[in-house]
Amino acid sequence: MAYDFTTIYNRHNMDSISQDVQDSEFSAAVQEKRIPLWVADMGFATAPAVTEHISKRMEHPVYGYFLPSEEYYNSIARWHEESYGWDGPSKETVGYENGVLGGVASALRLLAAPGSPILLHSPTYNGFIHVLEGLGYRMVLSPLKKDHRGVPRMDLRDMEKKIRDNNIHVVLFCSPHNPSGRVWTREELQQALRLFAKHDLTVISDEIWSDLTLYGNTHIPTASVSTDAAQRTIAFYAPTKTFNLAGMIGSYSVVLNPRLRKALTEAEEKCHYNNMNVLSMHALIGAYSPEGRAWMNELKKVLEYNIDSMCSFFTSIDGVSVFKSEGTYILSPDFSKWCASNNTSLSELVQKGIASGVMWRDGKYYNMPDGIRLCLSQPSSLILEAIKRLRPLFD
């Protein structure tokens, strides 16, 4: 490998909730031996291209007000063209966001009054739950349903019933899906978007995981599936998941419908709370470079290895079922049968794992009562060590 995905960084006191957070959930663990699989950031150093671009900018020590550069917009446009064959993003259609969740919050406020029902899938990314609860919306959950091969799929009938029964006009859509690890196919997206069109829903599409598609799966931008989808979608993207830049903050919207775009831009700009950081702009330019892409391609091989290893471990245990994620670095095994036949509750199992230093996370935070979520975005040696520590729990 040309890049380093093996160094284990000590991130203590280095601005890292992954290592330093000590809430009640994790207090049982011995600090030094913890393997942080609970939060969706990575143990890897970012791509060298990112650091180089930031460092180059820092050679000029003046950081005054600025406007996003042509290079910034061109980098985003080129990235989407090369990744997804999609020409949606341009200087006109891209808007800056203080984080994807911040963008989701702005879009929600624009489209629905507090108290309104919002459609989303379960299991559910916990950040969505926080935002919806925080802003006073009503979550209407449509559970993903496993098919005969154990693949979680959207249940269109259930979605339609919930849209009708609750008179829903906004859906918060996650593609690829956290925490199931699904990368929606074109056909699935087209079916969902046809349903949204039939009932005239506006689609807030969180595509922060779009780069991290694995095993040959490809991401299809929601807005690209039809001319109608292009007009009803507000999409959010970021280099922050892919390049481990969450602490830099820096995301962007792509909105092709001029009316929605104008409304979103005005809502975000008028409050003056949504301004870009100059170093985060340069981070994005470095990330979305050919060198950044080469780094990402190697990263994906490491993530595939990690997911393969953890999946073969879980599939070897009677009563544990696991869908092998097609994208993201998240795995959500289901322990319902194992817990029932071993007379153990899921939270007991979670606590035992944590006591061994494996910081996995109870599915209750994700509307996933029988599952535990693991983020496999650490050097492979740590993933193998986590498996070694978890094994005795199932003996």
Ligand SMILES: Cc1ncc(COP(=O)(O)O)c(C=O)c1O
């Ligand atoms: C689906 C999804 N959206 C948004 C975020 C957070 O994005 P940001 O840090 O840009 O707000 C995450 C982080 O895990 C995520 O999984």
